[in-house]
Amino acid sequence: xxxxxxxxxxxxxxxxxxxxxxxxxxxxxxxxxxxxxxxxxxxxxxxxxxxxxxxxxxxxxxxxxxxxxxxxxxxxxxxxxxxxxxxxxxxxxxxxxxxxxxxxxxxxxxxxxxxxxxxxxxxxxxxxxxxxxxxxxxxxxxxxxxxxxxxxxxxxxxxxxxxxxxxxxxxxxxxxxxxxxxxxxxxxxxxxxxxxxxxxxxxxxxxxxxxxxxxxxxxxxxxxxxxxxxxxxxxxxxxxxxxxxxxxxxxxxxxxxxxxxxxxxxxxxxxxxxxxxxxxxxxxxxxxxxxxxxxxxxxxxxxxxxxxxxxxxxxxxxxxxxxxxxxxxxxxxxxxxxxxxxxxxxxxxxxxxxxxxxxxxxxxxxxxxxxxxxxxxxxxxxxxxxxxxxxxxxxxxxxxxxxxxxxxxxxxxxxxxxxxxxxxxxxxxxxxxxxxxxxxxxxxxxxxxxxxxxxxxxxxxxxxxxxxxxxxxxxxxxxxxxxxxxxxxxxxxxxxxxxxxxxxxxxxxxxxxxxxxxxxxxxxxxxxxxxxxxxxxxxxxxx
Numbered sequence: 001x002x003x004x005x006x007x008x009x010x011x012x013x014x015x016x017x018x019x020x021x022x023x024x025x026x027x028x029x030x031x032x033x034x035x036x037x038x039x040x041x042x043x044x045x046x047x048x049x050x051x052x053x054x055x056x057x058x059x060x061x062x063x064x065x066x067x068x069x070x071x072x073x074x075x076x077x078x079x080x081x082x083x084x085x086x087x088x089x090x091x092x093x094x095x096x097x098x099x100x101x102x103x104x105x106x107x108x109x110x111x112x113x114x115x116x117x118x119x120x121x122x123x124x125x126x127x128x129x130x131x132x133x134x135x136x137x138x139x140x141x142x143x144x145x146x147x148x149x150x151x152x153x154x155x156x157x158x159x160x161x162x163x164x165x166x167x168x169x170x171x172x173x174x175x176x177x178x179x180x181x182x183x184x185x186x187x188x189x190x191x192x193x194x195x196x197x198x199x200x201x202x203x204x205x206x207x208x209x210x211x212x213x214x215x216x217x218x219x220x221x222x223x224x225x226x227x228x229x230x231x232x233x234x235x236x237x238x239x240x241x242x243x244x245x246x247x248x249x250x251x252x253x254x255x256x257x258x259x260x261x262x263x264x265x266x267x268x269x270x271x272x273x274x275x276x277x278x279x280x281x282x283x284x285x286x287x288x289x290x291x292x293x294x295x296x297x298x299x300x301x302x303x304x305x306x307x308x309x310x311x312x313x314x315x316x317x318x319x320x321x322x323x324x325x326x327x328x329x330x331x332x333x334x335x336x337x338x339x340x341x342x343x344x345x346x347x348x349x350x351x352x353x354x355x356x357x358x359x360x361x362x363x364x365x366x367x368x369x370x371x372x373x374x375x376x377x378x379x380x381x382x383x384x385x386x387x388x389x390x391x392x393x394x395x396x397x398x399x400x401x402x403x404x405x406x407x408x409x410x411x412x413x414x415x416x417x418x419x420x421x422x423x424x425x426x427x428x429x430x431x432x433x434x435x436x437x438x439x440x441x442x443x444x445x446x447x448x449x450x451x452x453x454x455x456x457x458x459x460x461x462x463x464x465x466x467x468x469x470x471x472x473x474x475x476x477x478x479x480x481x482x483x484x485x486x487x488x489x490x491x492x493x494x495x496x497x498x499x500x501x502x503x504x505x506x507x508x509x510x511x512x513x514x515x516x517x518x519x520x521x522x523x524x525x526x527x528x529x530x531x532x533x534x535x536x537x538x539x540x541x542x543x
Contacts, residue, residue, distance in 0.1 A: 001025035002133055004511040005151055006071045007484045008400050013511055023075050026124050030080035031069040033116075033127035035150070035181075037087040038065050040111035042181035044094040049175060051101065058090060059174040060164050066157035066177060071485040073309065075331050081120045084127075088116055109185040136184060140514050145194030146184050147512040148489065152201035153180045155490025158243075159208040159452050162309070165246055166215035173211070176204040191520065202497030205490040209455035216245055216274070222371035223273035223449060229285035230433075231361035233261065236354035238345060239287055239301050241265035242308030243450060245277070247326055247339055251306065252280045254342050260349050263287045265297070267426050268308075270449035273367025286364065298323075302356075304349040306342065307334070322348050364432050368422075368446035370456035374463055376442065380420075381467050383440050384476075391419040391541060392464075392477040394457055396448075397427040397491075398484030404507035405430060408482055411533040412436070412445070416541070420444050422460070425451035427482040454491045458498065473501050478540040480504045480530065496525055502543065506530035 004014040006021060018024055023031075045058065065087060068074045091112070095105055107113075117123040136150075137143040153176075160173045183189070183197050217223075236259055240248055248271050252262055261284040264271055269286050271277050288297035298305055307325040323334045324345045337344050373380075383389040395412055399405065405427075412421055412431040421436065421444060428447060436444035448456050465472045481503060483489070489510070495503060502525075509518065509529050521527045530536055 001028045002131075003028045004133075005147075005154075005486060006400075007398070007482075007508060007510070008402065009511050012508055021071055024077075025128075026077050027075045027080070029124060029127035029130070030077055030084065031074075032132035033123070033130055034065060034080060034084050034087065035069055036111050036130055036132055037084050037091070037114055037116070038062060039109065039181045039185055040107075040114050041087050041091040041094070042178045043107040043109065043112045044091060044098055044105070046178045046182060047098055047105070048094060049178070051098075053097075054171060055094075056169070058094070059169075059171075060161070061086075061090065062174065062177060063157045063161045063164060066154055067161045067309075070154045070158055070487070073327055077124065078120060081116075081123050084123065085116050088114060111185060137187075137189070141191060141516045142189055142194060144512055144514040144517045145191065145198060146189075148198050148493070148510075148517075149180055149194065149201055150184055151486040151489040151512070152198060152205065152493045153177055153490075154486035155488070156201065156205045156208050158309070158487050159205065159212045159490075162244060162246075162452075163208065163211035163215045166219060168211040168215045168218075170207055170211060173204055173208050176200065195520070198493055199497045201490065202493030202495070205494045206455070206458070206497065208490075209452050209494070212452050213455045217371075220245060220249070220277050221275035223270060223367040223369040224275060225365055225367040225372055226273040226278060227363040227365050228264075228269060228272045229361075229363055230287075231285065231359040232263070232287070232355045233284065233358045234355050236260045236349050236352070237263060237301070237303035238306060238349045239263045239265050239298070239303060240268055240306045240308065242326075243267050243452075244308035244326065244339075245271055245274070247306070247308040249277060250340065251342050251345070252277065252283055255282060255346060255349075256280065258346060258350070260303075260346065260354075261285075263301075263303075266429070267450045269364070269432075270366045270369075270447065270453070273369070273449075303352050303354050304345045306337075306345050322352065324348075362433075364447075365443065366447040366449070368443075369449050369453055370459040370463075373446065373448075373456075373460050377463060377467065379440060379442060380464070383442065384468075387418075388439050389418060389420055389442075390476060391416070392422060392475065393419060393540075394422045394424075394461075394477065394479045394481075395427070395431075396422070396424040396451075396457075397482035398451065398488045399426040399429060399482065400484040400507075402507055405482060407507060407530055407533060408480070409434075411480060411536065414533050414537055415444075417444075420446065422446050422448055422457060424448040424453050424457060425488075451487050451491065454494065458494070471499075473499070478502070478504070478543075480506075480536065480540075482506055483510070496521075501526045502540075503527050504530050504536055504540075 008020040117126045136146040264286045265288050305323045324337045325334050326339050408430045461472050
């Protein structure tokens with residue numbers, strides 16, 4: 001096993017025995033083998049597109065396949081083996097179709113000829129022998145850049161898969177996924193070649209986030225500033241966590257009139273701000289913070305728990321019997337439920353006691369996506385011109401368990417009273433309850449939404465730059481980001497594609513970035529690791 005794709009990786013180098021996230025060496029090997037099989041499929045898929053043959057069902061399968069390998073999505077070895085075999089079967093079928101068109105199919109890479117072993121045990125050993133990451137390239141710097149590209153497309157696939165389910169798709173996104181999978185097999189690439197591909201990934205991720213934004217706002221309306229209860233009320237209950245708004249809508253419809261309240265957790269908090277979701281009277285409040293404390297928090301929730309895509313840790317045995325997941329193809333130790341039928345979750349909630357009292361623990365406010373913020377942009381501009389707002393900070397990103405992440409809490413607490421903090425993703429739970437007050441009625445802490453709502457943050461920054469007739473880098477705006485998994489990589493690539501500089505990144509730098517690649521990022525974009533809140537604030541406010 002060799003896995004360094006997330007921020008929690010062992011000793012800041014790589015997980016080589018078992019994953020800090022809970023995955024085994026078997027899972028790691030099979031996830032890499034799935035990527036390898038998808039590389040093989042990319043060869044005939046790319047050729048087919050050159051002939052004008054586009055199979056949308058295949059495209060969606062590939063998005064799901066790449067998404068499956070993202071941290072915390074699928075730890076089920078049997079299901080991964082099935083996906084690998086299905087990928088190869090689809091590759092063979094498409095190759096046969098192309099052969100009928102008399103195409104020369106001398107694909108050069110062995111992934112195009114990969115044949116999975118007949119038994120799962122043999123396939124696991126076969127997967128271990130692939131050494132996917134090590135064989136990306138002999139040159140450490142090129143290998144590092146290829147890893148950035150690989151992890152970038154994992155993030156892209158996550159957003160594009162969610163949008164695809166709503167019917168929002170752009171063939172450019174899937175075409176790039178195929179191109180990137182092929183680029184990972186290419187030899188003789190230069191640093192410039194790899195950087196160009198990485199920046200293209202950033203551009204495509206912007207499009208994927210735009211598609212998901214259109215999906216969410218098109219179906220549920222634009223988010224509105226909404227105060228969300230943090231307490232609970234006496235009733236049966238279900239908690240939903242993850243990212244998938246469509247799953248939430250299904251759950252709300254199927255629990256209507258059944259005497260069950262639905263609570264959010266983690267990145268589902270912003271869902272309370274969508275008009276077509278908050279209209280449900282039993283969509284009540286938010287419980288807990290983010291995944292870094294899941295095991296304690298969820299063990300204290302007295303109802304059924306539903307995980308939607310890619311926000312799951314291995315549940316404790318003491319409450320695993322009431323945990324359900326829609327996670328693509330699931331985990332081995334929790335019950336997988338289809339996305340259209342949550343009856344098993346509902347039955348479990350009705351069986352359990354639920355909350356037996358009412359508790360008021362205050363509220364947090366969410367819903368400051370681009371439509372809400374741009375609706376008061378004139379007030380913001382006036383406050384800036386009057387000197388009441390002197391600086392903006394975007395403090396957000398993925399959360400994790402490391403104690404160093406207290407940096408973000410301390411940073412936000414120390415931001416000056418004449419500054420505004422924009423935030424998004426699960427990293428905000430380090431400080432979402434902080435009362436920073438307001439400036440001319442504008443809250444100093446504005447929750448933009450989920451990680452994919454980086455699209456909203458970008459639109460806000462662009463609108464401000466236009467209002468002040470300057471570039472985004474010339475705004476009094478500082479970005480202080482945390483990262484955990486691959487969606488954060490894709491968002492970072494988007495920011496680099498847009499030419500945004502001076503980003504502070506933490507709590508540690510990615511282990512897959514070599515010193516030479518880091519030097520390149522510093523030289524061209526002035527990316528820097530976080531230090532202390534005091535030192536970083538001093539530098540950022542002086543710039």
